[in-house]
Amino acid sequence: MRNIKITIEYDGTNYHGWQIQPNAITIQAAIQDALTKITKTQTQIIGAGRTDAGVHAAGQVANFHTHSQMSSTAFQKALNATLPRDIVIIDVEEVPPDFHARFSAVSRTYRYTILNRTYPSALLRNNAYFFPEPIDVQGADTACRSLVGVRDFSSFQRSGSERINPTCEIYECRCLREEDLVYFEIEADAFLRGMVRAIVGTFLKLNDKEDGINQLHKILNAQDRSAAGASAPPHGLSLLRVKY
Amino acid sequence: MRNIKITIEYDGTNYHGWQIQPNAITIQAAIQDALTKITKTQTQIIGAGRTDAGVHAAGQVANFHTHSQMSSTAFQKALNATLPRDIVIIDVEEVPPDFHARFSAVSRTYRYTILNRTYPSALLRNNAYFFPEPIDVQGADTACRSLVGVRDFSSFQRSGSERINPTCEIYECRCLREEDLVYFEIEADAFLRGMVRAIVGTFLKLNDKEDGINQLHKILNAQDRSAAGASAPPHGLSLLRVKY
Numbered sequence: 001m002r003n004i005k006i007t008i009e010y011d012g013t014n015y016h017g018w019q020i021q022p023n024a025i026t027i028q029a030a031i032q033d034a035l036t037k038i039t040k041t042q043t044q045i046i047g048a049g050r051t052d053a054g055v056h057a058a059g060q061v062a063n064f065h066t067h068s069q070m071s072s073t074a075f076q077k078a079l080n081a082t083l084p085r086d087i088v089i090i091d092v093e094e095v096p097p098d099f100h101a102r103f104s105a106v107s108r109t110y111r112y113t114i115l116n117r118t119y120p121s122a123l124l125r126n127n128a129y130f131f132p133e134p135i136d137v138q139g140a141d142t143a144c145r146s147l148v149g150v151r152d153f154s155s156f157q158r159s160g161s162e163r164i165n166p167t168c169e170i171y172e173c174r175c176l177r178e179e180d181l182v183y184f185e186i187e188a189d190a191f192l193r194g195m196v197r198a199i200v201g202t203f204l205k206l207n208d209k210e211d212g213i214n215q216l217h218k219i220l221n222a223q224d225r226s227a228a229g230a231s232a233p234p235h236g237l238s239l240l241r242v243k244y
Numbered sequence: 245m246r247n248i249k250i251t252i253e254y255d256g257t258n259y260h261g262w263q264i265q266p267n268a269i270t271i272q273a274a275i276q277d278a279l280t281k282i283t284k285t286q287t288q289i290i291g292a293g294r295t296d297a298g299v300h301a302a303g304q305v306a307n308f309h310t311h312s313q314m315s316s317t318a319f320q321k322a323l324n325a326t327l328p329r330d331i332v333i334i335d336v337e338e339v340p341p342d343f344h345a346r347f348s349a350v351s352r353t354y355r356y357t358i359l360n361r362t363y364p365s366a367l368l369r370n371n372a373y374f375f376p377e378p379i380d381v382q383g384a385d386t387a388c389r390s391l392v393g394v395r396d397f398s399s400f401q402r403s404g405s406e407r408i409n410p411t412c413e414i415y416e417c418r419c420l421r422e423e424d425l426v427y428f429e430i431e432a433d434a435f436l437r438g439m440v441r442a443i444v445g446t447f448l449k450l451n452d453k454e455d456g457i458n459q460l461h462k463i464l465n466a467q468d469r470s471a472a473g474a475s476a477p478p479h480g481l482s483l484l485r486v487k488y
Contacts, residue, residue, distance in 0.1 A: 056367070080363055088366040119324055122253045122332040123300070123371065244452045 158194035205229030449473030
């Protein structure tokens with residue numbers, strides 16, 4: 001059987017997240033339905049990251065096995081013609097049989113987008129979190145960089161979804177401003193559930209605190225979700241890319 | 245009475261255009277309703293340009309007269325708290341009594357956005373027209389610049405909406421590419437109904453023609469709508485700004 005890797009852009013606004021589940025529209029289900037229609041065979045896909053309801057992706061990756069002899073280009077065209085307009089296949093590639101979108105991934109990069117000005121935006125309403133108080137981007141960026149390395153992120157893990165190993169290695173973490181938009185970008189080997197939104201929510205809570213960076217590390221060391229700030233809302237988050 | 249100028253950003257996807265009409269949701273109606281709620285007085289607004297159904301605005305301008313003593317900042321906050329999230333007031337300013345959003349305008353600038361690559365975009369699906377064949381941007385830009393000046397644009401006027409004077413002065417017209425996006429930007433003293441979409445549709449029709457620029461001027465000189473190409477769809481169009 002051939003092993004096909006697809007790269008996916010989606011607007012998560014109208015979906016209950018990536019992962020297939022009964023009685024809810026999900027991205028995975030929509031793509032599997034389209035593949036099943038195209039190949040005329042029930043087809044399952046494996047995703048690199050499970051994005052939550054309302055979270056977007058610029059470069060989610062998935063793979064599936066198929067007997068179909070369609071070319072990569074033909075697969076891309078057929079999928080984009082079949083999928084709803086808020087899910088788009090931006091790349092299709094045949095990969096070796098052992099490629100696994102989830103387990104072969106070396107890192108994932110998430111971006112959280114904040115609209116940081118006194119009034120909201122009509123066009124960005126579903127893709128950036130409107131936060132009107134001025135963000136200290138330089139302070140946040142310093143705090144971001146202090147997170148690089150291997151750490152226990154229990155304090156930033158959604159309650160009820162505890163992983164056996166709550167350790168992640170952050171490869172890169174930064175905060176930057178482009179005009180009215182402030183981005184938090186985090187690249188890591190793995191993420192706990194709700195981790196990016198909990199980190200961003202905590203940054204925003206500590207934004208006007210003088211010793212924010214110390215408080216951040218106190219929260220981290222507490223290894224307790226209740227020590228951290230509320231989660232930032234899902235619509236600011238996007239899975240930017242997955243490296244293999 | 246005070247005269248208040250507002251600058252508006254909107255996502256036109258879910259509206260039947262700017263202008264108020266019976267039995268249809270319009271931008272003008274939504275803003276008037278919000279103002280009437282806030283000022284507790286029936287309030288009418290005058291818009292600078294009548295955008296069609298599905299057309300967006302980054303900087304539409306309108307004005308209204310009111311006895312309210314609210315500050316500009318308070319008006320902006322109250323309006324943004326009352327309006328649906330796809331309409332945002334980005335600026336409020338008190339202006340002299342004779343300011344008229346439509347008649348005082350010196351120029352309007354429209355931008356038409358095309359996604360020019362082989363696959364569509366989930367995030368831009370309602371804000372850029374997906375056109376997969378490669379666009380000759382340099383050729384289009386030369387043709388654009390040849391439109392500058394005073395001309396009869398009857399050939400690019402929607403049938404059934406003929407204006408007594410079909411003459412417009414184009415101040416600037418250009419075509420440019422930024423990665424996968426191609427923009428047509430047109431600044432003029434006035435626009436006939438459907439004019440930008442008819443011009444862009446004609447450019448796309450002439451895209452692969454060798455003597456495109458000559459054909460464009462033949463169409464222009466015909467002063468007949470049926471000589472031009474089909475209109476480009478509304479969702480690529482945005483009223484960028486209005487100058488006074």
